[in-house]
Amino acid sequence: MGSYLLLAWTWARASAQYRTSFAVSIVSSFAINALDAVAIGIVFLHVTTLGGFSLREVMFLYGTGGVAFAVADTLFGNIERLSQHIKAGTFDTMLIRPVSPFVQMAADGFGAHRIGRLAQAVIVLSLALPVVPWSRAWMVPLMILTGVVIFTAVFTLGAALQFLLVDAPEIANAFTYGGVTLTQYPLSVYGDQLVRAVTFIVPLAFVNWQPALYVLDRPDPLGLPAWFRFAAPLAALLLAGCAALAWRAGIRRYRSTGS
Amino acid sequence: MIETISLGRDFKVRGTLVPAVRDLSFRVGAGEFVGCLGPNGAGKSTTIKMLTGILTPTHGRALVAGLDPTRQRKALARRIGVVFGQRTTLWWDLPLRDSFELVRLLYKVDRNRFRQRLAELTEVLELAPFLRTPVRQLSLGQRMRGDITAALLHDPEVLVLDEPTIGLDVVAKAEVRSFLARLNAERGTTVLLTTHDLGDIERLCRRVLLIDHGRLAFDGSVAELRALVPGQESIEDVVAHLYLSSTPAAPRTPRRTPDADPPTVTA
Amino acid sequence: MAAFVLYLRLFQYGFRRHSTYLAAALAGAFTNTVFGVLRAYVLIALWEARPGLAGYTLAEAVTFCFLTQAFIGPMQVFGRGLSFGDRIRSGDIAFDLVRPAPLLAWSLAEDLGRAAYLTLARSLPPTIIGAALFTMVAPVSPWFPLSFALGVVVSFGWRYLVTLTSCWTTDDRGIHTLSALLTMFFSGMVLPLGLFPGWLRTVAEALPFAAMVQVPADVWLGAEPPLQALGFQLLWAVALMGLGALLTVAARRKVVVQGG
Ligand SMILES: Nc1ncnc2c1ncn2[C@@H]1O[C@H](COP(=O)(O)OP(=O)(O)OP(=O)(O)O)[C@@H](O)[C@H]1O
Ligand SMILES: [Mg+2]
Numbered sequence: 001m002g003s004y005l006l007l008a009w010t011w012a013r014a015s016a017q018y019r020t021s022f023a024v025s026i027v028s029s030f031a032i033n034a035l036d037a038v039a040i041g042i043v044f045l046h047v048t049t050l051g052g053f054s055l056r057e058v059m060f061l062y063g064t065g066g067v068a069f070a071v072a073d074t075l076f077g078n079i080e081r082l083s084q085h086i087k088a089g090t091f092d093t094m095l096i097r098p099v100s101p102f103v104q105m106a107a108d109g110f111g112a113h114r115i116g117r118l119a120q121a122v123i124v125l126s127l128a129l130p131v132v133p134w135s136r137a138w139m140v141p142l143m144i145l146t147g148v149v150i151f152t153a154v155f156t157l158g159a160a161l162q163f164l165l166v167d168a169p170e171i172a173n174a175f176t177y178g179g180v181t182l183t184q185y186p187l188s189v190y191g192d193q194l195v196r197a198v199t200f201i202v203p204l205a206f207v208n209w210q211p212a213l214y215v216l217d218r219p220d221p222l223g224l225p226a227w228f229r230f231a232a233p234l235a236a237l238l239l240a241g242c243a244a245l246a247w248r249a250g251i252r253r254y255r256s257t258g259s
Numbered sequence: 260m261i262e263t264i265s266l267g268r269d270f271k272v273r274g275t276l277v278p279a280v281r282d283l284s285f286r287v288g289a290g291e292f293v294g295c296l297g298p299n300g301a302g303k304s305t306t307i308k309m310l311t312g313i314l315t316p317t318h319g320r321a322l323v324a325g326l327d328p329t330r331q332r333k334a335l336a337r338r339i340g341v342v343f344g345q346r347t348t349l350w351w352d353l354p355l356r357d358s359f360e361l362v363r364l365l366y367k368v369d370r371n372r373f374r375q376r377l378a379e380l381t382e383v384l385e386l387a388p389f390l391r392t393p394v395r396q397l398s399l400g401q402r403m404r405g406d407i408t409a410a411l412l413h414d415p416e417v418l419v420l421d422e423p424t425i426g427l428d429v430v431a432k433a434e435v436r437s438f439l440a441r442l443n444a445e446r447g448t449t450v451l452l453t454t455h456d457l458g459d460i461e462r463l464c465r466r467v468l469l470i471d472h473g474r475l476a477f478d479g480s481v482a483e484l485r486a487l488v489p490g491q492e493s494i495e496d497v498v499a500h501l502y503l504s505s506t507p508a509a510p511r512t513p514r515r516t517p518d519a520d521p522p523t524v525t526a
Numbered sequence: 527m528a529a530f531v532l533y534l535r536l537f538q539y540g541f542r543r544h545s546t547y548l549a550a551a552l553a554g555a556f557t558n559t560v561f562g563v564l565r566a567y568v569l570i571a572l573w574e575a576r577p578g579l580a581g582y583t584l585a586e587a588v589t590f591c592f593l594t595q596a597f598i599g600p601m602q603v604f605g606r607g608l609s610f611g612d613r614i615r616s617g618d619i620a621f622d623l624v625r626p627a628p629l630l631a632w633s634l635a636e637d638l639g640r641a642a643y644l645t646l647a648r649s650l651p652p653t654i655i656g657a658a659l660f661t662m663v664a665p666v667s668p669w670f671p672l673s674f675a676l677g678v679v680v681s682f683g684w685r686y687l688v689t690l691t692s693c694w695t696t697d698d699r700g701i702h703t704l705s706a707l708l709t710m711f712f713s714g715m716v717l718p719l720g721l722f723p724g725w726l727r728t729v730a731e732a733l734p735f736a737a738m739v740q741v742p743a744d745v746w747l748g749a750e751p752p753l754q755a756l757g758f759q760l761l762w763a764v765a766l767m768g769l770g771a772l773l774t775v776a777a778r779r780k781v782v783v784q785g786g
Contacts, residue, residue, distance in 0.1 A: 038716075050575070171557065174557040178560045
């Protein structure tokens with residue numbers, strides 16, 4: 001933890017100092033990610049509800065999923081570059097240092113520009129907050145926290161997969177970026193089988209969907225038990241455990257580069 | 260300081276297991292200076308990576324500074340220094356000085372001790388002129404001196420170097436050699452290096468390990484190595500003869516089996 | 527004749543260079559397919575609420591969605607520059623600019639080779655899997671391959687300009703992001719341009735980005751008269767290439783004559 005902060009701070013300082021267009025990268029990351037929000041706006045020019053949810057409600061889902069993802073991405077998203085580090089041989093270097101390679105990967109090249117994505121999601125979420133009744137507002141910070149854990153675990157699983165598929169790191173994008181795209185819309189628009197898969201296999205449904213059913217007081221289209229709405233922390237812990245095991249197994253199987 | 264017991268590592272290449280290192284057993288005592296020779300692809304780098312915790316062995320085990328490199332990687336990292344001649348452990352885009360600062364943070368080296376150690380190393384290795392230069396702009400010789408410094412800032416007991424003199428000019432080579440010799444003599448740091456440069460071996464190493472096709476083919480002094488091939492003038496010829504006569508199918512039995520208790524030089 | 531052989535070689539070179547990254551291309555195809563499935567469900571929800579929106583039937587909207595995913599590889603919809611961008615940064619571009627073969631034609635041949643490979647590795651999988659999972663419509667127009675190829679050429683023309691701007695800027699990331707933003711949004715990647723409100727739709731349909739994704743997809747769907755569609759694409763292809771040729775002359779003056 002301490003090492004992470006120190007490393008990240010050193011990197012952030014370096015990135016602000018040595019990279020000229022620091023502001024450009026913040027704005028870019030903001031704008032690129034805001035495209036998804038613009039798309040939602042355009043969709044709602046043609047309909048008043050999507051999958052049974054109003055614009056504000058969809059924005060609430062987009063905002064909670066987006067903030068959770070952006071925080072996970074800002075803090076740990078850099079581990080998706082594992083295969084680059086493996087190929088360049090820099091992962092070897094991380095293994096000879098007395099700090100967990102996970103922490104080193106996450107902090108490596110930390111740039112504050114990653115907050116562009118966060119800013120965009122925070123704006124959408126704050127616009128959506130009026131749909132949250134006071135009595136259920138306590139769930140919002142909790143769901144964001146569990147969302148961060150789930151997305152961090154997904155990032156880690158994606159990275160662990162790269163130990164096996166060094167030449168195909170893009171496979172992880174389907175789960176990380178695909179994951180956040182999934183959570184931008186109510187799961188009621190997706191097919192039942194897909195929803196079951198993201199409930200029981202890769203528990204992305206717990207990032208915002210299940211807790212939001214509670215916050216917005218909606219019935220579950222699949223008729224899953226009501227306690228699922230409060231099960232997000234459990235799902236997050238289970239997934240985090242799997243991710244930690246996969247990461248360790250990956251390091252044991254790590255084969256370096258032949259040079 | 261370093262001990263390996265039937266150490267081995269296989270790589271799966273297109274479905275078949277290919278041994279890179281097999282049945283490697285040797286011991287290096289505290290304060291020794293050991294050189295590791297072997298033809299390309301012999302398994303030297305693989306051995307070094309297993310000793311430093313980068314690769315998990317598939318057979319046998321290793322102990323470095325009394326620690327298991329795989330299971331106690333982090334604890335070991337504080338006690339050893341590692342240098343790879345073929346690539347850098349420094350941060351490519353940062354000035355040398357900032358790389359050292361990151362190393363300090365990673366190893367949690369006390370600020371005062373860090374300053375003192377860096378000042379010493381800066382003087383001995385003459386780093387001052389390029390401390391503010393980004394690593395990518397350094398010449399190979401400058402970078403290597405930077406890498407060696409980074410590996411020593413936390414005062415390791417053991418220094419492991421994989422081809423530290425590769426690509427260096429005669430002067431730079433001589434500087435690195437005399438630095439390593441001093442480090443070993445004055446601080447008693449145990450040094451294990453691999454090299455293709457027999458000058459390194461002759462000038463520095465009291466003991467030579469010859470690795471061939473992943474196995475230990477020889478373990479002894481330079482004089483003993485010369486004696487293996489009588490009638491050859493230069494050590495180059497001796498080593499070339501040994502490399503040429505090696506065959507993968509029937510690995511030679513070591514002409515001189517490693518001592519149960521290798522001669523240790525106490526510092 | 528000799529020129530033809532040269533460009534054929536370059537085409538093959540571009541094809542082969544990318545074929546060494548088969549695993550990466552298949553991983554990309556997998557990701558594109560996953561995104562296709564997610565987007566398709568959103569469009570299905572939208573079209574079930576508003577059948578016939580933008581003139582598409584439900585099956586046509588789903589087809590559009592998987593086609594856009596299939597176009598990502600060959601058209602480089604995320605707006606990444608051409609491979610000679612690195613050579614501009616290293617200064618090696620000077621050698622390329624004084625070659626007897628023009629940089630524009632040279633890199634076009636190579637980029638077409640790249641696109642040909644990615645069509646096989648990254649376009650076919652999302653299209654086939656999409657058709658297996660959802661109801662899609664088959665291409666009605668024989669002009670589709672031509673329209674697809676023109677889409678690649680327009681995309682090349684745009685990326686050529688974007689890449690060359692690096693000769694004048696020290697930090698090109700801003701330009702590249704802007705390019706990615708414009709291409710993704712105005713090509714039809716994010717949503718079919720027919721869903722855009724009034725004036726935005728008019729603007730979007732006139733820009734070159736429409737020629738990369740929206741127009742070839744419409745030719746597949748038979749939603750636009752083929753000759754009009756091809757004419758639009760051809761116009762932009764010629765315009766961008768012409769600009770590219772002019773900018774190359776300026777770049778040569780800047781880099782070779784003035785020495786960077
Ligand atoms: N990551 C890897 N995957 C597959 N094979 C590998 C890998 N690393 C090493 N090898 C193989 O293991 C053998 C030993 O390689 P190693 O790098 O240890 O040799 P070396 O003695 O350091 O050679 P050199 O003198 O050329 O540096 C070689 O046959 C090599 O191809
Ligand atoms: Mg080696």
